[in-house]
Amino acid sequence: MKVTLSVIKADIGGYVGHSGMHPRLMETAEEELKKAQDDGKILDFHVLRVGDDLQLIMTHTKGRDDEEIHKLAWDTFLKCTEEAKKLKLYGAGQDLLKDAFSGNIKGLGPGIAEMEFEERPSEPVIIFMADKTSPGAWNLPLYKIFGDPFNTAGLVIDPKMHDGFRFRVLDVYENKVVDFNLPEDTYDMLALIGATEHYIIKEVYRRDNGDIAAVSSTQKLSMMAGRYVGKDDPVLVVRSQSGFPAVGEVLEPFAFPHLVTGWMRGSHIGPLMPVAFHEANPSRFDGPPRVIAAGFQIAEGKLIGPRDMFDDPSFDEARRTANIMSDYIRRHGPFEPHRLHLQEMEYTTLPQVLKKLKDRFKGI
Numbered sequence: 001m002k003v004t005l006s007v008i009k010a011d012i013g014g015y016v017g018h019s020g021m022h023p024r025l026m027e028t029a030e031e032e033l034k035k036a037q038d039d040g041k042i043l044d045f046h047v048l049r050v051g052d053d054l055q056l057i058m059t060h061t062k063g064r065d066d067e068e069i070h071k072l073a074w075d076t077f078l079k080c081t082e083e084a085k086k087l088k089l090y091g092a093g094q095d096l097l098k099d100a101f102s103g104n105i106k107g108l109g110p111g112i113a114e115m116e117f118e119e120r121p122s123e124p125v126i127i128f129m130a131d132k133t134s135p136g137a138w139n140l141p142l143y144k145i146f147g148d149p150f151n152t153a154g155l156v157i158d159p160k161m162h163d164g165f166r167f168r169v170l171d172v173y174e175n176k177v178v179d180f181n182l183p184e185d186t187y188d189m190l191a192l193i194g195a196t197e198h199y200i201i202k203e204v205y206r207r208d209n210g211d212i213a214a215v216s217s218t219q220k221l222s223m224m225a226g227r228y229v230g231k232d233d234p235v236l237v238v239r240s241q242s243g244f245p246a247v248g249e250v251l252e253p254f255a256f257p258h259l260v261t262g263w264m265r266g267s268h269i270g271p272l273m274p275v276a277f278h279e280a281n282p283s284r285f286d287g288p289p290r291v292i293a294a295g296f297q298i299a300e301g302k303l304i305g306p307r308d309m310f311d312d313p314s315f316d317e318a319r320r321t322a323n324i325m326s327d328y329i330r331r332h333g334p335f336e337p338h339r340l341h342l343q344e345m346e347y348t349t350l351p352q353v354l355k356k357l358k359d360r361f362k363g364i
């Protein structure tokens with residue numbers, strides 16, 4: 001059976017500030033998707049959230065980029081925005097309406113990660129969802145999962161994985177993609193994907209049979225007025241087991257809370273902290289950035305789950321390390337590299353500051 005898994009997300013209002021989500025919004029989303037399921041539009045659904053980002057996880061048989069499915073998500077976000085407005089939640093409709101200004105220029109539309117596949121006899125899938133960061137945050141873990149034998153033992157010892165994986169990388173400035181076959185293209189790919197705000201891993205495929213293995217949300221990335229404005233709290237879908245990395249290999253990279261962009265005002269670097277669903281409330285300096293992992297078994301298109309994969313003491317040290325890193329990096333205040341480079345800052349007031357100081361600059 002061919003199934004499409006669509007994860008469509010948007011920030012439609014934060015509670016309180018940008019730290020979390022009001023339960024009413026999740027209930028509204030559930031009501032809308034239940035109606036769609038009863039009407040036969042979707043096979044199954046699950047609503048989750050990370051921080052202030054609402055995640056609609058849906059299965060259906062209509063393929064990727066299906067208008068009806070995308071409209072369903074859009075209409076659901078609109079309904080949730082109505083609720084958010086009633087409660088005057090922060091930045092109601094942030095990712096949908098240009099007039100709902102929240103001090104954030106990210107409001108271009110929802111983020112989407114979709115994949116279509118022939119359901120295997122057992123189909124374990126992990127959906128990662130992050131807040132206060134951007135899609136480049138997945139580059140490091142994706143490389144480790146599908147390219148690094150020190151992370152993924154299966155690359156060495158599972159004959160089904162031994163041929164390696166193909167990575168599709170997006171150049172967000174040129175809007176072009178380039179494919180890399182690992183392991184032989186490893187060094188070429190690393191030369192690019194280390195620049196996480198410029199080159200972003202979009203998809204990963206098995207090389208032996210071409211099966212889709214992973215897909216990240218990159219749809220919002222674009223250049224506007226000569227400036228890259230597509231930063232967005234991202235999602236990532238990864239298939240697992242039987243020719244793909246084992247569940248534990250997929251989760252393993254997150255035991256290292258690597259530095260990502262997107263903390264406070266989208267303008268700071270901080271560690272990506274793996275947390276249980278109930279801990280996905282970035283509060284300290286609106287952070288540090290969070291990631292949750294929802295595990296599902298897909299059975300005839302039904303979403304069996306989720307299991308809260310980071311709700312496990314084996315990630316306690318990663319959380320502790322992220323807190324220690326946060327203490328350290330926060331002490332830099334407005335200094336780089338805690339604060340992003342000028343051109344990468346999203347909410348920058350610096351052009352205004354420079355304008356004000358224009359006449360005070362003197363030649364020497």
Ligand code: 13P
Nearest residue numbers: 158240241242243245246
């Ligand atoms: P599969 O090859 O069935 O994915 O099993 C590998 C495994 O689970 C090792 O941990």
Ligand code: 13P
Nearest residue numbers: 011018132264265266286
């Ligand atoms: P969101 O992108 O999650 O709305 O966060 C905005 C922000 O930068 C808060 O500091």
Ligand code: MG
Nearest residue numbers: 011014018052
């Ligand atoms: Mg927000």
Ligand code: MG
Nearest residue numbers: 052053131233
């Ligand atoms: Mg957010």
